[in-house]
Amino acid sequence: MAFGSGRQATGHLTSDEAVAEQARGGDRAAFEELVRRHADRLYAVLLRYTGDAEEAEEATQEAFLRAWRRIEGFEGRSQFFTWLYRIGINEAKRRAERRPGGGRVAAADEGRIERVADERAGPRQQAEQAELREVLEKAILDLPESYRLPLVLRDIEGLSTSEATDVMELKEAAFKSRLHRARMIVREAVDRYLAGGESDSKSKGS
Amino acid sequence: MTIGWRRLRDERDHRWARPRYSAYIDGDLTRRQQRRLYRHQGICPECRRMIASLRTLLAALPSLQVCPGWDDPVADRTAEAVMRRIEAEEGSRGEH
Numbered sequence: 001m002a003f004g005s006g007r008q009a010t011g012h013l014t015s016d017e018a019v020a021e022q023a024r025g026g027d028r029a030a031f032e033e034l035v036r037r038h039a040d041r042l043y044a045v046l047l048r049y050t051g052d053a054e055e056a057e058e059a060t061q062e063a064f065l066r067a068w069r070r071i072e073g074f075e076g077r078s079q080f081f082t083w084l085y086r087i088g089i090n091e092a093k094r095r096a097e098r099r100p101g102g103g104r105v106a107a108a109d110e111g112r113i114e115r116v117a118d119e120r121a122g123p124r125q126q127a128e129q130a131e132l133r134e135v136l137e138k139a140i141l142d143l144p145e146s147y148r149l150p151l152v153l154r155d156i157e158g159l160s161t162s163e164a165t166d167v168m169e170l171k172e173a174a175f176k177s178r179l180h181r182a183r184m185i186v187r188e189a190v191d192r193y194l195a196g197g198e199s200d201s202k203s204k205g206s
Numbered sequence: 207m208t209i210g211w212r213r214l215r216d217e218r219d220h221r222w223a224r225p226r227y228s229a230y231i232d233g234d235l236t237r238r239q240q241r242r243l244y245r246h247q248g249i250c251p252e253c254r255r256m257i258a259s260l261r262t263l264l265a266a267l268p269s270l271q272v273c274p275g276w277d278d279p280v281a282d283r284t285a286e287a288v289m290r291r292i293e294a295e296e297g298s299r300g301e302h
Binding site: 031032035039044047057061064065068133136140155158179180183187191 | 232274280
């Protein structure tokens with residue numbers, strides 16, 4: 001995975017923590033630098049969490065505002081981005097609770113969840129890949145929240161187990177158990193889809 | 207070993223293996239556990255299939271990563287909106 005524990009430093013000479021230290025001293029330009037470094041990834045996590053692009057973007061903005069207001073409290077005990085993700089996820093939870101009905105946004109925003117079909121594949125393969133992707137997206141969004149986040153953080157966003165447990169404030173054993181359950185549920189959904197596809201093609205062939 | 211004993215051992219290994227597929231794939235088991243699961247999946251088609259499909263799933267999941275880019279500059283929009291609000295908040299605090 002491209003990010004992992006090197007996520008904070010990718011392409012930057014100054015570490016997040018050093019920039020955050022400047023921001024703690026009231027340096028707005030330093031804080032803006034942190035926003036630009038982490039907005040895309042935080043948005044991606046919150047988009048998976050909420051399933052709604054607009055909601056994810058608003059929660060991302062609120063998270064950064066809260067982070068700025070609390071930057072004095074960031075003492076560098078955890079990495080800046082795990083601290084930020086925690087704020088972002090809590091913000092998304094708060095917003096979901098305030099929403100009429102009190103739950104998460106139900107449907108995946110398919111327009112904004114980018115589709116990356118393999119361009120070398122033929123049109124039929126591309127269509128199959130897109131379909132499989134949809135099955136995966138839906139299976140992930142249907143996961144209970146406590147299972148979805150471990151899978152998103154570890155298996156999609158590529159955080160290490162220790163970074164993801166830090167974000168979720170979970171013990172490693174609990175995190176791994178949830179991650180395993182999440183993977184098994186998604187795997188089953190994909191298996192069901194593939195089995196259906198096979199029986200479809202058999203019935204078409206007969 | 208008699209067939210009865212072997213079957214019992216295999217069933218016990220199967221129950222033990224099921225919650226450990228992820229740990230096996232992630233390399234989180236001890237060497238001894240890793241060997242035990244490796245041996246078991248060698249004789250258990252169900253565990254072999256589960257592990258293979260989990261591996262396929264794990265290979266596919268990173269491709270779901272959402273990557274906003276030049277056509278959807280989330281970072282730029284966020285930075286502009288956040289810095290505008292910070293400025294407004296601190297401006298109004300300064301007035302009081």
